Amino acid sequence: MNIFDYIILYSLIIIWIIILINVILVIGGYFYYLDTIKFIDNQELDEYPFVSVLVPAHNEGKVIEKTARALLAFNYPKDKYEIIIINDNSSDNSAEILSNISNEFNKRNFIVINTDKRTGGKGKSTALNIGFERSKGEIIAVYDADNTPEKDALKHLVKTLIKDNSLGAVIGKFRCRNKEVNLLTKFINIETLTFQWMAQAGRWKLFNLCTIPGTNFVIRRSILEEINGWDTKAITEDTELSFRIYRMGYKIKFMPIAVTWEQEPQTLNVWFKQRSRWAKGNIYVVLKNFKYLFDKSAGATRFDILYYILIYAFFLSATIISDILFIFGAAELVTINIIGYNIILWILAYSVFVFSILVAISTEKGELTFSNFLVVLAMYFTYCKLWGIVAAIGFYNYIKDVILKREAKWYKTERF
Structure with missing residues (x-):
């Protein structure tokens, strides 16, 4: 064998x-899925807690009305939640749209902060902190x-959180609503089902461990007050928040019916801009958390x-090296x-990759189709290979930000 071998x-x-x-x-996620469909808690709480729904928004005129109306339609006691939309330094027509919705519903609990x-x-974390205040x-x-x-998403999240004092936060599932637009959105839909929420389900089933996504989650106010809100230096503020919650001794549970x-x-x-931002x-x-790798008190994190x-x-x-x-x-x-051995192992890896994804998408009605099989x-030869480029770009941008001492800005995914 030589050095290349x-x-x-x-x-x-690796x-x-x-x-x-x-x-x-x-x-693990598949078994958690089986557990979930066997038992869905339809019992109502004696009293529902008051919930503040925060929505950070920057130039979201294309989508913000649909979002606002969906939040207003929650199947949750109307006097027990408020919606706070942080229209953060927008230059489009978001303020006008939100003002019209506010006037239409004339609700005290529909608050817009411009x-x-x-x-x-100065970024999503700062906007969330403004709304939290x-x-x-x-x-x-x-x-x-x-x-x-x-409609029931918020209720499922809140009920799960309230019934277990060991939980600091509860996360739901997110689905791709524009999955049929093109091949890219089909890839993202498969990725979401497999590497996003199915992996979350597996981590909860095996380790009682989850990571907060950027959306569709609830957290106790007392926790945010204790840790002084969101880290304004973090672009992936959701992942950073998750690590701090676990260090406080709380768990984060995944509730896929929300x-x-x-x-x-x-x-x-x-897509490149979004994913390289996530990687960075x-x-x-x-x-930031590397030191906790050797700290037993860090637990499952x-x-x-x-x-x-x-x-x-x-x-x-x-x-990168293998390619x-x-x-x-x-x-x-x-x-x-x-x-020769390399090709055999590659074929085995490819087969395992395909099989695991098919298992994951089988849990969603209508997803295990021949077209999705194709x-x-x-996916392995195209979408997954692009990930390596994205991760490399993210690493480069992180080093560049450190050297130039650049502050976090609004990194917003373009809407369609």
């Missing part, structure tokens, strides 16, 4: 470790400005820290002696 071997080992971890999570460059415009609920809910949650529908990127340019934000969170390190350091390098050496080997620029087959 050892490098290929390293890449295969790739297989990540694949097996994700397979285990999907299997900020400008001086009072806001104005709120009065003992429970805080967060929804993105492109979301249309189902569903919201959201708009996903429809062009590669928008997650790198910040990992570095050490799994997440280790997982992110494996993804953004080892897996990223392994995928480059595969191309060089095919062009006979380098000699690889274990190429999408999954193509």
